[in-house]
Amino acid sequence: AQTVTQSQPEMSVQEAETVTLSCTYDTSENNYYLFWYKQPPSRQMILVIRQEAYKQQNATENRFSVNFQKAAKSFSLKISDSQLGDTAMYFCAFMKLGYGQNFVFGPGTRLSVLP
């Protein structure tokens, strides 16, 4: 079974600074996807970024980028130029390809952006 670990329950960062959230996972699969989801105080989960395991290039979406280390099973999220609106819970998630309920979430990291 797959597991996802986020070792930082809470983090804070000053506005305009850069912060990195950690995520590690355990799987024997070779083909899978990894995601970072954001859950602001409004509670709706929003996709931040996704990474296909077969792609060596790290995914980037505006101020959000990932550092995907497949051999180390590590998938960290870097937020550049942090904004107050980035304050949220961030969940790392693993999805294996194929039939079944193949989505596993980590426990989350609460990020606070300070003015």
Added chain:
Amino acid sequence: DGGITQSPKYLFRKEGQNVTLSCEQNLNHDAMYWYRQDPGQGLRLIYYSQIVNDFQKGDIAEGYSVSREKKESFPLTVTSAQKNPTAFYLCASRSGQGARVTGELFFGEGSRLTVL
């Protein structure tokens, strides 16, 4: 606009009562999911459905029931057998063709259930 609609957003229930949470999607997604979220915790899967008239138990299905009579709808009933039902419930869907699902999850805004 396409999306997932959950209702009600807030619900109060007395002990011993069953309640049903609604989830409707117009994204034409085959797969739908129900997750439970407790304070400070991640998401735990209750039930999921890959296609109409088929659904499977997740990790914490005891005390819950679902139906999938239409592609667009996946209601969740919290029964009186659920010992600690106070939680935030999230419905999600994602694209796929039949039994093979691909792509990320799309979420509704959630329903908060409080048992008095």
